[in-house]
Amino acid sequence: MADATYQTKVYDKLGGDQMVVAAGGSINVETGGKVLANGTQAAAITDVATAGSATAAANATAINSILAALRGAGIIASA
Structure with a gap:
């Protein structure tokens, strides 16, 4: 509160x-801004491969969307 x-x-x-x-x-x-912890941005995280079953592809798509949002907000570095 x-x-x-x-x-x-x-x-x-x-x-x-x-x-x-x-x-x-x-x-x-703002564009180019970053979120830092002790002066360091979280390391880049590689996108998940979408190959495999439809469920695996759907999960990978969802995870990659989350990663894109974190990159867009400056929370993790771009790959």
Whole structure:
């Protein structure tokens, strides 16, 4: 739950040790932006091969969509 003493939807908690995104707030990573942990972006993850049964292909497609979303948000590096 957001701290009622703040009016903004994205703010640092008192003391600056935590960032809060309240209901209705968001973090926008612009093109070329990255999400880093200790100054390092998560390593690239190779797409899953879609060969095999229809179920395996459907699973690979779903996993690859997730990977594309993570890359698009700058959370993992592009392959």
